[in-house]
Amino acid sequence: MLKKALIRCLDTFSGNIPLPLLQKLSRHQLLILFYHTVSDYNLPHIKHLYQIRNRKLFCKDLDYLLKYYKPIDLHQLIDHVEKNKPIPKTSIFLTFDDGLSECYHVIAPILKQKGIPATFFINSDFIDNKALMFRYKASFLIEKLKGEKNIDLLLKKHFKNYQLPYSNIKDSLLSVRWHQQALLDELALETGIEFNAFLQKQKPYLDTNQIKEMILDGFTFGSHSQNHPTYSKLNIDEQISQTLSSQEFTTNNFTLNYKVFAFPFTDAFVSKAFFERILEKEGFQLTFGGAGLKHELIKGHLQRFGMENSKLKTAQKMIHTEFCYYIIKSLFRKNIIQRD
Ligand SMILES: [Zn+2]
Numbered sequence: 001m002l003k004k005a006l007i008r009c010l011d012t013f014s015g016n017i018p019l020p021l022l023q024k025l026s027r028h029q030l031l032i033l034f035y036h037t038v039s040d041y042n043l044p045h046i047k048h049l050y051q052i053r054n055r056k057l058f059c060k061d062l063d064y065l066l067k068y069y070k071p072i073d074l075h076q077l078i079d080h081v082e083k084n085k086p087i088p089k090t091s092i093f094l095t096f097d098d099g100l101s102e103c104y105h106v107i108a109p110i111l112k113q114k115g116i117p118a119t120f121f122i123n124s125d126f127i128d129n130k131a132l133m134f135r136y137k138a139s140f141l142i143e144k145l146k147g148e149k150n151i152d153l154l155l156k157k158h159f160k161n162y163q164l165p166y167s168n169i170k171d172s173l174l175s176v177r178w179h180q181q182a183l184l185d186e187l188a189l190e191t192g193i194e195f196n197a198f199l200q201k202q203k204p205y206l207d208t209n210q211i212k213e214m215i216l217d218g219f220t221f222g223s224h225s226q227n228h229p230t231y232s233k234l235n236i237d238e239q240i241s242q243t244l245s246s247q248e249f250t251t252n253n254f255t256l257n258y259k260v261f262a263f264p265f266t267d268a269f270v271s272k273a274f275f276e277r278i279l280e281k282e283g284f285q286l287t288f289g290g291a292g293l294k295h296e297l298i299k300g301h302l303q304r305f306g307m308e309n310s311k312l313k314t315a316q317k318m319i320h321t322e323f324c325y326y327i328i329k330s331l332f333r334k335n336i337i338q339r340d
Pocket of ligand 1: 097098224228263264265
């Protein structure tokens with residue numbers, strides 16, 4: 001709540017502070033961003049989760065970023081972190097999570113045209129439209145069921161079977177967590193909604209051939225777990241297994257000579273032991289979180305700032321505000337992530 005109020009306040013003036021000054025004050029040479037997708041269409045599986053950019057806004061974001069930043073690719077970033085190789089004073093690294101098909105149809109052509117490299121993080125269970133992530137199921141159900149007669153009564157009954165509270169269709173379906181996702185399948189079955197038909201018709205995810213083509217174009221790929229759980233809710237063996245299995249799929253299918261991983265949802269409360277195993281023993285070069293501008297003490301783990309919080313805000317406003325927020329936090333040493 002306090003954070004939201006502070007962000008709102010910073011939004012009113014952050015755009016007037018020159019970015020080079022914010023970069024200097026924050027001592028942040030490298031900005032890492034993440035998006036999921038870019039589309040001019042209504043995407044029912046995403047609509048209720050985050051506010052994606054359309055083509056025009058995305059191009060505007062990139063034009064703004066290119067004014068102040070030099071884009072770097074994954075290999076430059078790995079060399080920088082591993083071997084201290086220098087990168088431009090103001091570098092930007094772009095990433096995209098979840099392996100959605102617009103990465104191929106919309107994002108890659110725009111990035112190619114502007115000469116911007118990027119890394120895409122994929123879930124091994126979903127590529128080739130094998131299954132739909134549970135959050136996408138929730139958004140899809142909300143879109144299809146909202147306004148239906150007696151829907152609240154029906155949902156209430158099913159939520160009760162799972163001993164979950166029910167308030168309204170949107171909030172309640174969005175509150176369903178990874179380990180409760182059978183409830184979403186049950187609701188789909190009961191209401192005649194077929195996720196598989198949607199997967200086959202819409203093809204929301206990238207397929208193997210599209211990924212191969214993107215790799216030939218110079219884009220890089222990393223893993224994002226098998227099926228997108230919240231890592232802090234898994235025990236360490238499950239965390240490791242989700243990470244290694246998804247990376248094995250990515251390495252084997254696309255013969256990659258690097259291993260990078262981005263956490264699904266959040267890396268909050270993930271222990272040092274996970275990073276020791278993945279970065280030191282399993283040979284991953286880098287791992288990524290999504291906590292915004294934050295300083296990580298673990299070498300090889302980097303934080304990214306998400307660009308899909310508001311369609312109404314320009315990249316300038318979002319990034320300037322994030323820098324101001326970081327600088328304020330650093331006064332109280334709240335800008336550093338501590339792990340057990
Ligand atoms: Zn994700």
